[in-house]
Amino acid sequence: MKTMVKADHVTISYKTGDFKDIGLKEWVVQHARRQFKIEYFMAVQDVSFELNEGDLLGIVGTNGAGKSTLLKALTGVMVPKSGYIQCFGKISALLELASGFDGDLSVKENTYLRGAMLGYTKEFMKNVYDEIIAFAELKEWENRPFKQLSSGMQSRLAFSIASLVQPEILILDEVLSVGDGAFQQKSAKKMKELIYGGAATILVSHSISQIEEMCNKVLWLDHGKQIAFGETAKICSEYCRFLKTN
Numbered sequence: 001m002k003t004m005v006k007a008d009h010v011t012i013s014y015k016t017g018d019f020k021d022i023g024l025k026e027w028v029v030q031h032a033r034r035q036f037k038i039e040y041f042m043a044v045q046d047v048s049f050e051l052n053e054g055d056l057l058g059i060v061g062t063n064g065a066g067k068s069t070l071l072k073a074l075t076g077v078m079v080p081k082s083g084y085i086q087c088f089g090k091i092s093a094l095l096e097l098a099s100g101f102d103g104d105l106s107v108k109e110n111t112y113l114r115g116a117m118l119g120y121t122k123e124f125m126k127n128v129y130d131e132i133i134a135f136a137e138l139k140e141w142e143n144r145p146f147k148q149l150s151s152g153m154q155s156r157l158a159f160s161i162a163s164l165v166q167p168e169i170l171i172l173d174e175v176l177s178v179g180d181g182a183f184q185q186k187s188a189k190k191m192k193e194l195i196y197g198g199a200a201t202i203l204v205s206h207s208i209s210q211i212e213e214m215c216n217k218v219l220w221l222d223h224g225k226q227i228a229f230g231e232t233a234k235i236c237s238e239y240c241r242f243l244k245t246n
Contacts, residue, residue: 002088004169004200005051005074009083012044012069012224043069046083047226049219053198056191058205058215058232060239066224067204071095071173074202089168089200092118094158103147107138107157110146114161128164135190136160137183156183163190170194170201188214212236 044066051057059067072078073085075093100117101110111132115125133139136156141149149157162170170191191201191214205211211218211232218235220227228235 001052001054003050003052004055004088005049005202006086007047007049007070007074007083008085010044010047010070010073010080010085011042011082012066012073012078013040013042013081015040043224044073044080044221045224045226047219047221048083049217049226049229051200051202051217053200054195055217056195056201056203056215057217057219058203058211059219059221060205060208060211060236061221061227062243064223065221067221068095068173069224070221071171071202071204074171087169090119090166091169091171092162092165092167093171094162095171095173101146101154101158104145106143107133107146107149108142111157111161114158115165118161118165120165124165132157132160132164135164135186152183159187163187163194167194168199170199172202173204174206208236208240 047066047070049057059070061067069078071093072095073080074087075091075095077095100114102113105113108129111129112122112125116122133142136153136159138149138153138157141153146154146157159172162172188210191203195201203211203215215232217230218232218239219229220235220239228238
């Protein structure tokens with residue numbers, strides 16, 4: 001079975017204490033006096049996992065666990081301090097609901113803009129545009145400014161674009177929890193179609209029931225550290241016990 005994503009001992013850190021906190025002049029003075037110290041916040045520490053075609057990985061963990069940071073590294077937005085990440089396929093990621101959209105442009109214009117940002121041609125987007133708008137249920141809104149959409153409508157459009165551009169690797173950060181129940185069910189059905197088609201999917205969600213229902217693998221992070229990776233039922237059960245006692 002083809003490997004789609006491989007993360008090997010990935011560590012990601014943020015630099016703290018730089019001159020943005022104290023101003024350039026004060027930084028120069030402290031640096032000259034050797035009083036300035038650079039500190040690092042370890043957002044992700046020594047995380048390893050591997051996904052194959054058709055895998056759906058659920059990432060769980062409380063706030064500050066490093067979930068979103070890891071996703072940014074998977075999409076290339078951030079570079080690990082050590083270790084490495086390899087992705088073998090076209091990635092479509094939805095990390096933040098409004099990212100990649102211009103509030104003053106129309107829904108239609110934003111659809112083409114988002115497609116271009118994902119690396120797709122105008123001709124390709126023209127061929128899939130009607131399907132995207134129909135899935136998002138926004139036909140009557142396609143010529144209105146994006147900023148006039150409700151958060152649920154924005155979510156529908158963002159998910160529709162991400163899932164209907166034929167991704168080989170789909171990365172979603174707390175997306176399926178936005179929108180009404182009917183759209184959540186439709187989104188889940190679409191994700192299953194992608195999985196059956198061979199795509200590897202990574203889903204961050206605080207809904208354990210959603211993870212249990214959809215994912216065949218789970219990665220549990222806590223304060224940036226990997227607690228467990230493997231079978232969904234076993235890890236979700238352990239994670240739920242952890243939440244009850246903390």
